Amino acid sequence: AQSVTQLDSQVPVFEEAPVELRCNYSSSVSVYLFWYVQYPNQGLQLLLKYLSGSTLVKGINGFEAEFNKSQTSFHLRKPSVHISDTAEYFCAVSEPFGGNTPLVFGKGTRLSVIA
Amino acid sequence: DAGVIQSPRHEVTEMGQEVTLRCKPISGHNSLFWYRQTMMRGLELLIYFNNNVPIDDSGMPEDRFSAKMPNASFSTLKIQPSEPRDSAVYFCATQPGTWAGNTIYFGEGSWLTVV
Numbered sequence: 001a002q003s004v005t006q007l008d009s010q011v012p013v014f015e016e017a018p019v020e021l022r023c024n025y026s027s028s029v030s031v032y033l034f035w036y037v038q039y040p041n042q043g044l045q046l047l048l049k050y051l052s053g054s055t056l057v058k059g060i061n062g063f064e065a066e067f068n069k070s071q072t073s074f075h076l077r078k079p080s081v082h083i084s085d086t087a088e089y090f091c092a093v094s095e096p097f098g099g100n101t102p103l104v105f106g107k108g109t110r111l112s113v114i115a
Numbered sequence: 116d117a118g119v120i121q122s123p124r125h126e127v128t129e130m131g132q133e134v135t136l137r138c139k140p141i142s143g144h145n146s147l148f149w150y151r152q153t154m155m156r157g158l159e160l161l162i163y164f165n166n167n168v169p170i171d172d173s174g175m176p177e178d179r180f181s182a183k184m185p186n187a188s189f190s191t192l193k194i195q196p197s198e199p200r201d202s203a204v205y206f207c208a209t210q211p212g213t214w215a216g217n218t219i220y221f222g223e224g225s226w227l228t229v230v
Contacts, residue, residue, distance in 0.1 A: 032215055032216050036221075041223075042223055042224075043119070043206055043208075043221035043222050043223045043224055044206070044208075044221040045220075045221065046218045046219075049216070049218070051216045090158065094215040094216075095215060096215055096216060101215050102148055102160050102163050102171070103160075103219060104160075105157060105158040106157070107157040108157060108158075
């Protein structure tokens with residue numbers, strides 16, 4: 001069975017500083033990896049996803065993530081954050097084989113950007 | 116595209132009452148998921164459907180919970196009788212096709228408070 005661990009429940013960072021949100025997964029098979037963002041009082045929306053190919057994935061709003069198979073990680077990064085990036089970020093995993101398998105989410109990391 | 120539409124957005128009900136949450140998926144999406152979000156447990160998958168057929172309901176917490184998808188345009192999640200511990204945000208999400216790499220689109224959630 002798959003699982004996702006987001007190592008930090010809260011990350012405060014000053015505006016225009018870089019940020020990294022950490023995600024590790026466990027799975028006995030190949031995986032697809034996702035980052036979703038949830039703004040206050042809203043549903044989740046996709047930031048980026050890794051399916052195959054280049055291990056560096058670029059997403060919306062200047063975010064990127066790097067898939068590291070040996071370390072089973074998929075950390076999310078942004079070189080310079082804005083106040084508007086304040087939100088909850090979820091890492092998720094699914095299996096590419098055996099048809100449709102639902103996403104398994106981590107518990108989320110709350111990013112707070114400080115002016 | 117109107118996105119995934121959930122109703123009601125907010126509901127406050129008394130313990131023991133029946134609660135029905137509704138979801139209209141994005142047109143053409145074949146898979147539908149119901150998730151529950153709480154501070155303690157994060158995002159939990161309750162049940163999902165492919166082409167209107169329930170595939171896995173192992174996440175449904177108790178017999179008090181039931182879900183239906185009578186057609187491709189509508190799904191309900193029912194709690195009867197409701198209890199205070201059911202207080203949470205319930206998300207409906209849909210996905211085009213049944214390939215695990217497809218993006219899942221979330222509704223804005225139904226915020227349930229049981230008093």
